[in-house]
Structure formats: structure tokens, C-alpha cells
Amino acid sequence: MTETLCDSGAVKIKAGANAATLTAAQYTDIINRAEGFVCAAARYDFITNYSNISTIGKNFLKDVTSSKAAIEVINYDMSGFTSRTEAQVMLDVNYNILVDGINLLRDEKFRSFIISGEVA
Numbered sequence: 001m002t003e004t005l006c007d008s009g010a011v012k013i014k015a016g017a018n019a020a021t022l023t024a025a026q027y028t029d030i031i032n033r034a035e036g037f038v039c040a041a042a043r044y045d046f047i048t049n050y051s052n053i054s055t056i057g058k059n060f061l062k063d064v065t066s067s068k069a070a071i072e073v074i075n076y077d078m079s080g081f082t083s084r085t086e087a088q089v090m091l092d093v094n095y096n097i098l099v100d101g102i103n104l105l106r107d108e109k110f111r112s113f114i115i116s117g118e119v120a
Helices: 006-016 024-040 055-076 084-105 107-118
Strands: none
Touching: 006 024, 006 055, 006 084, 024 055, 024 084, 055 084, 055 107, 084 107
């Protein structure tokens, strides 16, 4: 599958400079799972309907999806971080972005705004 809602570059930035180095295939797999999670939580197929999503919506989805994927990258191997605390802070920041994003996407009016870019 291809990466739609975010790319590996966005995930690498959020995982941090000390995160493990993964292959392109591993990043694609992690991103695809994150995309599935975001779509399932929102109860909307953003992948199939990507061309219909507003520009601001695409940026929002990139933020949420890359945070979900970054959590998996950080958890994959924490040995590169200078301390467990450093890794935990990275996890906490990404988790907060993910939870806030999912909570917003569960709101029908917000989800409609993400898709159309217009306030209903």
C-alpha cells in the first residue's frame, strides 16, 4: 500500500533525531496502520476520499497520523535516545496530539469541516 495521509519524513521529524532507523517498507507499514487507526476512529475513509479533503484537513490529518506512526517508531527501539525520559517525552507529546486529534475527528461538525473546509 502507499502512504496517503502522511509520509515517512513527517514521522521521522516527530519521532526525533535519536529514533531507530527503519526501512522504507517498515515506515510504509507503520504509516498504513496509523492511517487505518485514524480512519476507524473517525468512522470515515479519508484514504479513498483523499482528493475530496480540504487542504487544511489534509494538514490536520498529516499531523494526527504522523504522531500515531511516530509513537510506534519510538516504541520500536528506544536504545538510541539519551535516556528513557527523553523517549517518554517524545511519546507523551505525540500521544497528546493523537488523542486531541481523534477527539476532534469524532465530532461530526469538525469532521465535516476537515472534509469540505467549510463550516456547516
